[in-house]
Amino acid sequence: MFTYIEKIKNAGVKFTRPRKLVLDVLKAAKQPVSIKEIHKRIRKNADLASVYRTIHLFEELGIVREVPLGEGYQRYELIEEGRHHHYILCVECGKLEDIDVCLADQVAKMTHFRILSHSMEFQGVCRGCDG
Amino acid sequence: MFTYIEKIKNAGVKFTRPRKLVLDVLKAAKQPVSIKEIHKRIRKNADLASVYRTIHLFEELGIVREVPLGEGYQRYELIEEGRHHHYILCVECGKLEDIDVCLADQVAKMTHFRILSHSMEFQGVCRGCDG
DNA sequence: AATCAATTGCAAATGATTTGCATTATGTCC
DNA sequence: GGACATAATGCAAATCATTTGCAATTGATT
Structure with missing residues (x-):
């Protein structure tokens, strides 16, 4: 574009x-x-x-x-064309991993809102840090 | 409990x-x-x-x-037992509406993280305000 | 190269949140 | 019920991210 x-x-x-x-x-x-x-x-x-x-x-x-x-x-x-994603952050080591699912379209349909922006981020402990 | x-x-x-x-x-x-x-x-x-x-x-x-x-x-x-939800905020009128879907379980399976917390909030314009 | 509005750098302001510390109040024990 | 020890509070000052006013600078246009 x-x-x-x-x-x-x-x-x-x-x-x-x-x-x-x-x-x-x-x-x-x-x-x-x-x-x-x-x-x-x-x-x-x-x-x-x-x-x-x-x-x-x-x-x-x-x-x-x-x-x-x-x-x-x-x-x-x-913002990259056609690459919409979210993140999960490991609170132990700081590693960020991509998440390639998103609920935005579904939420727009459910609520009839015109969605301007959204956040969907997760915090946890990654497999490596979780012992 | x-x-x-x-x-x-x-x-x-x-x-x-x-x-x-x-x-x-x-x-x-x-x-x-x-x-x-x-x-x-x-x-x-x-x-x-x-x-x-x-x-x-x-x-x-x-x-x-x-x-x-x-x-x-x-x-x-x-935090209410058995009532896990998220929100969408109308940036025009400030109305907050509940969203009863969540991706946390799916993300936990995908990433093998132990999820400690997450946010999943949406901002937009509600049907009433969108003309 | 000159022009002029848009943009910058700097320093001070703002707003949310945190912290140190002397004082106060809660839960426990008698 | 009262005294005690300690956790928790109020207050004021500190911190941290972010914003803003303004004079000086610079990028785009001619």
Whole structure:
């Protein structure tokens, strides 16, 4: 469809240095990342406030989704075409595993809501840590 | 099984005034409530810090569960025997509707995790607000 | 290269939640 | 029922994530 950069430019906003840096970190990340992690990886090249502002912009543009894992802060990941999934977090070792099922369509039918967003995350102990 | 009060006393902790007040508010609530709401309802009879401490105790005792609805703060509700459900929040009017489906068992089988907790909440626009 | 609004960096503000500590109140024992 | 020991409270200050105001900067356009 459109690349992330195209989506940014089509939205009529500038493709600035901080925005490029945040996008690069998101692309390189293999897991949803926190604001703090993003900021750490781009050090002095972008302010923490700009990371927050950029992530919120990306959310509005449909580039990024929030992944709440009950850690006291949010994580974010790029939205990939045709790849909708959720996570389970091992509270012992921090491992994140993908879950490829989702109830969103079913819930939309049941409730007659127009669903804007949803979270569906699990916390537990993985087989390796559970002894 | 056990009443909430029995669970508290069996845990070897005191059943204090703030704890009774918080429990009463939770029992009276028809929806998951925020810490701020709980505190507002018991006014000068318990400190905000005690409400936080009490809710965390109740979580540990399995009396209360956290309901994250993406509002920037948490809500909490009493855990009722045999009544496990989730919510969809209308972002227009604030209406909360119950959802009586859950993927926890299926996810446990798929991932071989021992699931400790999970959240599965939806945000959208209800039929009434969607025009 | 000049222009100008959008965006940034910085520092201060906000809001939820947590914590230290002196004081108070609960459950227990007599 | 009263005294005791300790858990729990209230209060105020600290912490942590996130937001915001504003002057200075920069990207896109000409």
